[in-house]
Amino acid sequence: MKSKFRKFKSFLITKFISLNGVISIVVLTLILVFLIYNSLKFFTEYPVFDFLTGTKWSPTSTEKFGLVPLFLGSLLVTVGAILIALPLGVGAAIYIGELAPKVLREILKPIIEVLATIPSVVIGFIGLQLIVPAIKNIFKLPIGLTALAGSIMLAFMSLPTIISISEDAINAVPTKFRHASLALGATKWETTYKVVIPAASSGIVASIMLGLGRIVGETMTVLMLTGNSPRIVFSLLQPVRTITATIAAEMGEAVNGGLHYSALFAIGLVLFLITFLINLTADKFISRIKNF
Amino acid sequence: MKKRYATQKFYYVLLLIITLIVVAFVFGIIFYLVFKGAKAISWNFIFKFPENGMREGGIFPAITGTLYLIIGTILFALPIGILSAIYINEYSAKNKFSRIVRLSIINMSGVPSIVYGLFGLGFFVMFLKFGKSILAGSLTLALMVLPVIITSTEEALKAVPDTLRHASLALGASKWQTVLKVVLPQALPGIITGLVIGIGRAAGETAPIIFTVAAFSQPDLPRSVFDQVMALPYHLYVLATQITNPPQDIQWGTALVLLIIVLIFSVTGSIIRVRQRLRKRELS
Numbered sequence: 001m002k003s004k005f006r007k008f009k010s011f012l013i014t015k016f017i018s019l020n021g022v023i024s025i026v027v028l029t030l031i032l033v034f035l036i037y038n039s040l041k042f043f044t045e046y047p048v049f050d051f052l053t054g055t056k057w058s059p060t061s062t063e064k065f066g067l068v069p070l071f072l073g074s075l076l077v078t079v080g081a082i083l084i085a086l087p088l089g090v091g092a093a094i095y096i097g098e099l100a101p102k103v104l105r106e107i108l109k110p111i112i113e114v115l116a117t118i119p120s121v122v123i124g125f126i127g128l129q130l131i132v133p134a135i136k137n138i139f140k141l142p143i144g145l146t147a148l149a150g151s152i153m154l155a156f157m158s159l160p161t162i163i164s165i166s167e168d169a170i171n172a173v174p175t176k177f178r179h180a181s182l183a184l185g186a187t188k189w190e191t192t193y194k195v196v197i198p199a200a201s202s203g204i205v206a207s208i209m210l211g212l213g214r215i216v217g218e219t220m221t222v223l224m225l226t227g228n229s230p231r232i233v234f235s236l237l238q239p240v241r242t243i244t245a246t247i248a249a250e251m252g253e254a255v256n257g258g259l260h261y262s263a264l265f266a267i268g269l270v271l272f273l274i275t276f277l278i279n280l281t282a283d284k285f286i287s288r289i290k291n292f
Numbered sequence: 293m294k295k296r297y298a299t300q301k302f303y304y305v306l307l308l309i310i311t312l313i314v315v316a317f318v319f320g321i322i323f324y325l326v327f328k329g330a331k332a333i334s335w336n337f338i339f340k341f342p343e344n345g346m347r348e349g350g351i352f353p354a355i356t357g358t359l360y361l362i363i364g365t366i367l368f369a370l371p372i373g374i375l376s377a378i379y380i381n382e383y384s385a386k387n388k389f390s391r392i393v394r395l396s397i398i399n400m401s402g403v404p405s406i407v408y409g410l411f412g413l414g415f416f417v418m419f420l421k422f423g424k425s426i427l428a429g430s431l432t433l434a435l436m437v438l439p440v441i442i443t444s445t446e447e448a449l450k451a452v453p454d455t456l457r458h459a460s461l462a463l464g465a466s467k468w469q470t471v472l473k474v475v476l477p478q479a480l481p482g483i484i485t486g487l488v489i490g491i492g493r494a495a496g497e498t499a500p501i502i503f504t505v506a507a508f509s510q511p512d513l514p515r516s517v518f519d520q521v522m523a524l525p526y527h528l529y530v531l532a533t534q535i536t537n538p539p540q541d542i543q544w545g546t547a548l549v550l551l552i553i554v555l556i557f558s559v560t561g562s563i564i565r566v567r568q569r570l571r572k573r574e575l576s
Contacts, residue, residue: 021379119496216402
């Protein structure tokens with residue numbers, strides 16, 4: 001009798017734990033379902049073609065919901081940020097992984113981890129206080145709230161991801177590769193440049209993809225720094241507005257359940273799909289790292 | 293030959309400069325915040341309500357609001373996160389399904405925080421009718437930090453040697469008893485590390501709480517979990533962008549208090565992690 005009860009109890013516990021185990025699948029599915037559910041009104045009442053190709057985003061005055069200016073805004077800020085983050089991130093990862101003495105490495109790593117914990121609103125605030133006025137003065141602009149201000153701060157926010165994963169990849173390159181190269185007469189730098197970096201390239205690419213994911217999804221920093229003007233521009237020195245900032249800025253004024261409200265869920269869905277693709281790609285590269 | 297070493301020297305210096313730029317940025321932010329914010333911090337600043345349209349007074353309701361959200365996040369994320377990790381490491385078979393679970397955890401951590409905010413609004417606030425409340429905000433933040441807690445708990449469980457499990461099972465303990473009384477205590481430091489780091493992240497997030505809990509201003513402290521609260525990150529955003537010319541001191545002070553709260557959590561996490569690593573080295 002007792003053992004029967006014990007068996008039943010263990011059955012219940014196992015079921016309960018399995019239920020928690022699949023929470024990640026449940027949550028991801030729920031997110032997708034609710035993004036679609038809340039944007040249904042928009043997709044049924046507003047032509048999808050106009051949404052995807054529209055060049056105007058003016059939700060209140062003319063009820064135009066064109067994705068293009070927001071998408072290009074996100075793209076511009078992201079490209080700017082990656083151009084800054086790539087040399088800084090990969091450079092620092094090579095220094096920390098290959099050149100720094102062991103003691104220095106143990107000091108540098110936690111310093112970069114601290115950068116990951118600084119809240120994005122604080123980064124945005126610092127940017128507002130220091131970077132925005134600096135850009136205004138250097139480039140003699142009427143206002144400093146530009147795509148560039150967002151790009152600079154986002155670049156630094158993506159560095160912890162890029163540096164730590166690149167550095168892991170560099171560390172994973174077997175020492176015998178280095179010895180073989182040095183034995184052939186290559187200098188230390190030639191070994192790093194021509195042997196270690198190519199061998200670690202999957203991990204470095206993965207780190208950049210993951211950094212990209214963080215940059216595209218970041219909200220507060222761009223909301224505070226990029227000027228929030230949903231126009232199509234192709235210069236980093238102009239104000240832009242990203243997908244993320246649009247959601248954060250306009251949800252407060254949108255009527256619950258209205259077309260505008262639903263449109264904001266629709267661009268949220270677009271954002272979710274973009275970051276999902278980026279992360280899947282990153283995962284492909286990460287799974288390649290282990291195959292030495 | 294000389295030229296090759298000159299090239300090496302050039303790149304070494306370049307990489308050192310790059311690393312120094314990154315380090316200088318981190319120290320620059322922290323020291324500048326302390327330098328500018330320390331002046332503002334006083335007894336009144338911490339324990340008073342904002343006055344005169346946030347141009348005077350303190351940030352007490354924002355600090356307590358953030359603490360409420362931290363507690364709420366822990367209550368939801370900790371049990372679910374630990375059980376989820378136990379399932380993945382102790383119960384699930386290594387097959388295609390477990391690969392999907394793993395992949396979805398990775399993808400969960402890649403979902404932008406503003407999308408969590410949208411989901412919290414659509415699901416907790418509107419669908420489940422929690423309204424804009426501590427409950428809805430905590431749940432949203434909990435979902436966001438789940439991947440951090442699951443991953444670190446899983447790593448901690450993995451580090452527990454199988455011999456301990458076998459010994460417990462051989463003594464007649466059930467699988468669940470083994471997990472609860474043998475494996476979990478061993479993995480505790482690792483679990484706490486993940487929790488503390490996750491909480492540090494939740495405390496600093498703004499985007500997920502704008503639509504789900506954060507109030508522009510509140511005359512009173514909340515009375516139930518269905519009330520809105522002010523929160524430090526959102527308060528800083530409001531001060532910096534929504535109010536015309538609030539005093540600089542108040543803005544910098546708010547930023548510093550937020551940074552200190554977040555750093556307390558993340559530094560604690562790092563210390564536990566380092567101590568663990570040292571202990572492991574002693575054991576082996």
